[in-house]
Amino acid sequence: MRVVNLACSLPPVPCVTPPAAPSRTLQWDTDPSVLQLQADSELGRRTHRLGPSKITQVDFLPREVVSYCKETQTPLAAHQSEDEEEEEEVTEQKAGPENDLQEEEESKDTKEGHPRELTEEEKQQVLHSEEFLIFFDRSIRVMERALAEDSNIFFDYSGRDLEEKEGDLQGGSSLSLNRLFYDEHWSKHRVITCLDWSPQLYHPLLCSLSLSHLSPVSTLLSSYFQYPELLVASYNNNEDAPHEPDGVALVWNMKFKKTTPEYIYHCQSPVVSVGFARFHPNLLVGGTYSGQIVLWDNRSHRRTPVQRTPLSAAAHTHPVYCVNVVGTQNANNLITVSTDGRMCSWNLDMLSQPQESMELVYNKSKPVAVTGMAFPTGDVNNYIVGSEEGTVYTASRHGSKAGICEMFEGHQGPVTGISCHSAVGPVDFSHLFVTSSFDWTVKLWSTKQNKPLYSFEDNADYVYDVMWSPVHPSLFAAVDGMGRLDLWNLNNDTEVPTASVTIEGAPALNRVRWAAGGKEVAVGDSEGRVWIYDVGELAVPHSEDWAHFGHTLMEIRANHGDGEEEGPVELAT
Amino acid sequence: IMEHLGHEYCLKSHGKCIEGIIGGVDYSQNKVNQWTASIVEHTLTQLVKQGKPFKYIVNCAVMQKSGAGLHTANSCYWDTTTDGSCTVRWENRTMYCVVSVFAVAIAL
Numbered sequence: 001m002r003v004v005n006l007a008c009s010l011p012p013v014p015c016v017t018p019p020a021a022p023s024r025t026l027q028w029d030t031d032p033s034v035l036q037l038q039a040d041s042e043l044g045r046r047t048h049r050l051g052p053s054k055i056t057q058v059d060f061l062p063r064e065v066v067s068y069c070k071e072t073q074t075p076l077a078a079h080q081s082e083d084e085e086e087e088e089e090v091t092e093q094k095a096g097p098e099n100d101l102q103e104e105e106e107s108k109d110t111k112e113g114h115p116r117e118l119t120e121e122e123k124q125q126v127l128h129s130e131e132f133l134i135f136f137d138r139s140i141r142v143m144e145r146a147l148a149e150d151s152n153i154f155f156d157y158s159g160r161d162l163e164e165k166e167g168d169l170q171g172g173s174s175l176s177l178n179r180l181f182y183d184e185h186w187s188k189h190r191v192i193t194c195l196d197w198s199p200q201l202y203h204p205l206l207c208s209l210s211l212s213h214l215s216p217v218s219t220l221l222s223s224y225f226q227y228p229e230l231l232v233a234s235y236n237n238n239e240d241a242p243h244e245p246d247g248v249a250l251v252w253n254m255k256f257k258k259t260t261p262e263y264i265y266h267c268q269s270p271v272v273s274v275g276f277a278r279f280h281p282n283l284l285v286g287g288t289y290s291g292q293i294v295l296w297d298n299r300s301h302r303r304t305p306v307q308r309t310p311l312s313a314a315a316h317t318h319p320v321y322c323v324n325v326v327g328t329q330n331a332n333n334l335i336t337v338s339t340d341g342r343m344c345s346w347n348l349d350m351l352s353q354p355q356e357s358m359e360l361v362y363n364k365s366k367p368v369a370v371t372g373m374a375f376p377t378g379d380v381n382n383y384i385v386g387s388e389e390g391t392v393y394t395a396s397r398h399g400s401k402a403g404i405c406e407m408f409e410g411h412q413g414p415v416t417g418i419s420c421h422s423a424v425g426p427v428d429f430s431h432l433f434v435t436s437s438f439d440w441t442v443k444l445w446s447t448k449q450n451k452p453l454y455s456f457e458d459n460a461d462y463v464y465d466v467m468w469s470p471v472h473p474s475l476f477a478a479v480d481g482m483g484r485l486d487l488w489n490l491n492n493d494t495e496v497p498t499a500s501v502t503i504e505g506a507p508a509l510n511r512v513r514w515a516a517g518g519k520e521v522a523v524g525d526s527e528g529r530v531w532i533y534d535v536g537e538l539a540v541p542h543s544e545d546w547a548h549f550g551h552t553l554m555e556i557r558a559n560h561g562d563g564e565e566e567g568p569v570e571l572a573t
Numbered sequence: 574i575m576e577h578l579g580h581e582y583c584l585k586s587h588g589k590c591i592e593g594i595i596g597g598v599d600y601s602q603n604k605v606n607q608w609t610a611s612i613v614e615h616t617l618t619q620l621v622k623q624g625k626p627f628k629y630i631v632n633c634a635v636m637q638k639s640g641a642g643l644h645t646a647n648s649c650y651w652d653t654t655t656d657g658s659c660t661v662r663w664e665n666r667t668m669y670c671v672v673s674v675f676a677v678a679i680a681l
Contacts, residue, residue, distance in 0.1 A: 055646050
């Protein structure tokens, strides 16, 4: 240790003179304090007041060393990583590695090479930071799906795809159960009131519109499509759980095997109809028992509706069994009809009041109690409604004949479901529709005739719903109260269903909906379960099916009997 | 009398002194002795330059940051009206430095 020689010198300071000054005689007293006093007084110095100073403290706190009582040793040499696994704890590297490889690596590394380990606080900070939470939320969804899959999630579709697919198709023309959607908490003891598949839409924007203007196009995307694997189901109230919300809508995902709903929504009043809002990919529209229309948005984290219509006489005050978004991307409306015959047209951006509303009245007498509504493909003005009395009416939204136009009689009980022909092909059958009713029948109609073309009477219970296949021209599905799901292929046979299956447990089946691709059918029952059935070869249309169906129709008309038909009634389109 | 050992002065001047010597460097065992010596030297020369009638005692401690804790304390019995002390703490990423200066008035 170097001895420091202070080269600098202190400035000259008058020294304290030794007490040998002539002017003073030293009295050698034994008591030093007396000496002090004398000295002081003689020299005229003021008294020193000696006292203790404040204590100066310096503290450098030790760093907290986190210690673990258990250690794990990974077989491979690994740096202490700062990233954390989501569910694991960080394990410390053992001081004495067993592995030769590890020893080599360690010796090569200098201290500066190791990344610094985060302190406990820093780790907590990261765990609670915004970015981590967003990442975590997304990742756990992915993980949940992956965990539920029992197939290989890393499957490579480039090679072996064909072999697998063919195996499935060999299932034949009959129906086979694919999935069951049921949630212990939300589905139990609730009746399924409505189902809707997310529509598959492709919308190439008409670019020619924008080119002629110099201003930028205010409306958006060149194309978007919604996810056809999503299915929404609405549920009635759970009588066993009065504290739970009365109305529930769950969005289920067909694509992954996880058994929990993708989204859960609820509201205060039982939801009796629900649908994905076409043209608004994030919105779900629900019609409730109270007459309120509610809107859910999957962009927000809320499970309750983001928008609601008012409960006033201007809107609906009766259950709304029909909700439908019609129109085009730029000009669309939500049409809703309640059981008191009131039809309202809404703009989805503003649900505080309807854009227009009207009473559906036939022949200026009492309003029609509407139980179902359907728009023919491609039509946004005319639609068909079914009523509680069993009559079916066509109606228009605008024009000189706005309101109810024609009446179609035939059913002897309330109409439960209406479906307009939707398969698009070489021949246009869009004037056809089928209806189902409590009178145990399904009837086929044409809008050009006010009597049914044909009546299907194979059921032995209330038929609760019917729907045309979106791809096959002569195929439709019907469900009844005995748990039967029937597929009728009119090109094949008009007397009996081509394929039929009874749902396990034979619950009453309330709703049937084809998936957008026409390959699967979703059935909702009275126990809160959604059954997804695969329809095999039967559902695949062939190009000759259209022509064949045309023949079938002619046969049907011919066989129906001449006396019963009235002259065709023309309708304004 | 005690102004030049006032708190702000203390911190500023001694702090600058330390900063100048070991400002941007990391702890290094072979250099630390030079550092402590220079800190003490420079602090003392600066104080002496003031030309005040004081005896000075300068103490400097440099400690490597290794997770250990360091705790010191000091106290004096002197004339509280004329004498005083000042302690400056300084640190960087790899070390701590504490410099204490005691000034005892010289009787005139």
